[in-house]
Amino acid sequence: MFVYAPWRWIGDGCERRMVSMTELLNNSDIDDKTLVARAQAGDTKAFDELVRRYTPKLYGLVYNMTSNREDTADLLQDIFAKAYRSLKRFLGKSSFYTWIYSISVNMTLNFLKKRGRYSKVSLDDVDSNIANDPIFIEITTSKGGTMREVSVNELQEKLNEAMMKLSEDHRTVVTLYDIQGLQHSEISKILGVSEGTVRSRLFYAHRQLQSFLEDYVK
Amino acid sequence: MSDLTEIQRLIRLKRYENPPEDFVEHFIENLKERQRAEILQKSSMELFFERVSTYFEPVSTPQWAMAGGAVALVALMLMASIVTAPQTQIVVQTIPSAEPTLKATPQIHTPEDPNRVVAMTKSSDVVGPVASEAMDFGVGGVLIGGPIDAPENQTVPETQLLSRHFNSGHLKTAPSSGWFDIGSPSRDMLLPAGYESSN
Numbered sequence: 001m002f003v004y005a006p007w008r009w010i011g012d013g014c015e016r017r018m019v020s021m022t023e024l025l026n027n028s029d030i031d032d033k034t035l036v037a038r039a040q041a042g043d044t045k046a047f048d049e050l051v052r053r054y055t056p057k058l059y060g061l062v063y064n065m066t067s068n069r070e071d072t073a074d075l076l077q078d079i080f081a082k083a084y085r086s087l088k089r090f091l092g093k094s095s096f097y098t099w100i101y102s103i104s105v106n107m108t109l110n111f112l113k114k115r116g117r118y119s120k121v122s123l124d125d126v127d128s129n130i131a132n133d134p135i136f137i138e139i140t141t142s143k144g145g146t147m148r149e150v151s152v153n154e155l156q157e158k159l160n161e162a163m164m165k166l167s168e169d170h171r172t173v174v175t176l177y178d179i180q181g182l183q184h185s186e187i188s189k190i191l192g193v194s195e196g197t198v199r200s201r202l203f204y205a206h207r208q209l210q211s212f213l214e215d216y217v218k
Numbered sequence: 219m220s221d222l223t224e225i226q227r228l229i230r231l232k233r234y235e236n237p238p239e240d241f242v243e244h245f246i247e248n249l250k251e252r253q254r255a256e257i258l259q260k261s262s263m264e265l266f267f268e269r270v271s272t273y274f275e276p277v278s279t280p281q282w283a284m285a286g287g288a289v290a291l292v293a294l295m296l297m298a299s300i301v302t303a304p305q306t307q308i309v310v311q312t313i314p315s316a317e318p319t320l321k322a323t324p325q326i327h328t329p330e331d332p333n334r335v336v337a338m339t340k341s342s343d344v345v346g347p348v349a350s351e352a353m354d355f356g357v358g359g360v361l362i363g364g365p366i367d368a369p370e371n372q373t374v375p376e377t378q379l380l381s382r383h384f385n386s387g388h389l390k391t392a393p394s395s396g397w398f399d400i401g402s403p404s405r406d407m408l409l410p411a412g413y414e415s416s417n
């Protein structure tokens with residue numbers, strides 16, 4: 001827990017030592033709860049650390065729902081600006097993680113409704129590490145051991161196309177579960193729906209994706 | 219392995235789509251600049267309304283709680299408007315000659331427009347004890363149902379008049395809200411007990 005003192009004793013018994021404030025304030029080692037408390041007290045650096053910590057995760061969420069990197073960057077700014085304005089109202093009943101994800105999902109869904117169905121696709125570069133991914137190797141290798149004519153960019157476009165054919169609700173659960181690796185319980189808290197609903201949406205989304213991507217799974 | 223599991227593995231490849239490495243640091247800088255610019259560009263009223271709208275936005279508050287709050291706010295506003303509404307007052311005029319006459323007509327002046335005189339009922343319609351009291355008193359008693367110890371042209375609060383009248387048991391019905399619109403009086407409301415309207 002953060003202590004408002006120039007120094008404090010840490011450790012036990014003979015290992016006690018005095019640590020400086022700078023050591024205590026190494027933000028990357030501080031948990032979300034402490035950072036939130038400090039940000040609520042007016043520490044902008046604590047909020048910066050929260051932004052630094054959650055930007056990659058939230059970027060993935062928004063990007064995979066919008067399929068447009070410029071929109072993602074703009075929307076992410078709106079999300080953090082709103083989170084900053086609303087931070088005083090965050091009472092800590094849920095984790096900051098759930099709270100900021102809820103804001104992101106709600107704002108992204110609102111944005112998608114306003115944007116409409118048709119939009120320009122603008123995709124990020126694919127990390128070159130994908131070539132070493134066993135799944136990628138598996139799908140780009142035919143059963144006879146020869147390489148299929150599937151480029152990374154082609155696969156990216158196909159996956160993106162399939163994702164954009166899903167409804168917004170289905171795309172959200174696929175993004176959170178399959179791409180971001182969240183648990184059903186976490187997704188249900190973020191979306192404010194039951195776990196059963198999350199599982200149901202995932203099931204139907206996977207079935208739709210199967211029909212869109214059947215060339216890659218057979 | 220089932221096809222659905224294969225699909226999940228395939229979709230997970232989207233994890234490899236990432237923004238440039240320096241994206242996060244640039245993003246934080248841009249966010250700070252934007253916040254500063256917002257504070258400078260927006261007027262204090264805009265910032266205030268933005269804060270208010272942010273407060274009421276359902277970030278984590280259930281929708282039903284928001285709806286309940288809105289209903290409570292409307293109810294409070296209604297109550298406040300009822301409590302603070304100006305009370306109508308009745309100016310009782312007495313006729314200097316004070317001749318007992320059944321043709322005398324009660325006159326009520328509304329405080330908003332002193333020249334506006336509202337005739338409440340014909341004195342000839344009034345029978346029974348109220349009529350006799352009216353004759354004794356002159357004019358005002360037709361409505362009031364009893365003598366009023368008020369000097370000439372004194373403004374008497376309506377509630378005082380009505381409570382006196384109701385206590386005397388002369389009215390058939392009492393207004394539920396404790397006061398009524400003096401500009402459009404209900405005839406039946408002002409009739410004495412035992413009197414039946416011809417309508």
